[in-house]
Amino acid sequence: MIVGLFIPCYVDQFYPQVAIATLELLEKLGCTVVYPPNQTCCGQPMANSGFEHLTGDCTKLFIKNFNEFDYIVSPSGSCVLHIKEHSHENAGLHDRIYELVEFLTDILKIDHLEASFPYRVGLHQSCHGQRGLHLAQMTELMAPPFSKPAKLLNMVKKIQLIDLDRKDECCGFGGTFCVAEEAVSVKMGKDRVADHAKHGAEVITGSDMSCLMHLEGILRRQKSPVTVKHIAEILNSSIES
Template sequence: MQVALFVPCYIDQLYPNVAWATLELLEKLGCEVTIPDAPVCCGQPMANTGCWDDARPLAKSFIEQYDQYEYIVCPSGSCTSMIVNHYHDLVGEDAQYERIRLKTFELCAFLTDVLKVEKLDVSFPHKVGLHQSCHGLRELQLGSCSEVMGEEFSKARTLLEMVDGIELVDLTRKDECCGFGGTFAVSEEAVSCMMGNDRIHDHEHAGAEVITAGDMSCLMHLDGLIKRQKKPIRTMHIAEILAGRDVAVQT
């Protein structure tokens, strides 16, 4: 199976270990992975700020560069959602984009829905709290939302339950926003920090040693608050856990 790995800009620049872990995980599961020599920003920061003319060239470049691949996988729910749900606003009706949209997947969705992973030969003997990001839940349907009646599910949790030795702690509010929201964290700093601290407290109260998520942007926000307050809790992207990385070697 041929997979193009799209590495978001903030992971490329700040958290390269997440990109490596994603690559290792996909290859371990039998994928032939390519990282295209193309722009590493989906255009979301510009689009969210209203700079549509600046975001449009990035969308067009992404579509042109990634159309040749069988599948496109991204370890970020918000970037994936930008591509599959919002590029239409930038490029309009476009047959090439429609092909891109149908074959672009967030990492956990790709593992559960395309590869249909049922077993992972990895161990992570730690207490873990799962943060489910807003984009992943409400725009990609990676899990159920508490405001909607229906069967409860979580693609990320399903994968984590395959990890030997892991103890997934139960949170009081399983799908609450961390407060990051991209530019929201800049324009509404106080509210953003308060929301982030609430999420951290929920994980602490549940006894988590590690907070994991499918969006490194959420974890970046939480990790900043954790480090400033010198709290004894770590953050790790879900790709790192599923690839067999251990919290002890994280920096």
């Protein structure tokens, strides 16, 4: 299986270890992974700021880079959702692009991982992934619960996945929301951090590094020992206690 690897610009610039972990994990699971070197921003920041009509060139470049692949995989639910639902004339790519977690569960259908991570971990379910890509059930619905990220994390040896009081509450990042409404965004982030800390999390994980970046900034300012790791890093981990 040949997979085109789409790495969001902020991951490329600030969290390259997430891109590396995604690549290594997919290769461990039998995929042949190709990284188109000319890829750039998908256009989501412009669209979120009200300039979706200016994202056409981003879409054209994305199609040029990824149109040849049967599957396109990215460690970012928000960028994937943008391509699926807000990127016009995307040459049918919305049926071929997957966030990493949904690709592992829905396409590869993995039921075993050779990973070990001996820490207490809190799972942050980002809004784009949960409500846009349906990676987990929303608690406000009277429907059976499920969580694709939790299903994968529970395959990791020695991990302790903690329960949270408000497991699907927004962290407050929201792309440009954290710039336009800084005070509200920070307060929401502090509430999420407090929920994880209350239940003894050593690590906060999730499938959107943008949300984790927001929480990481708050943790650092609080001088908290809690760290953040993208779910790809944990699923690719071989840490033994």
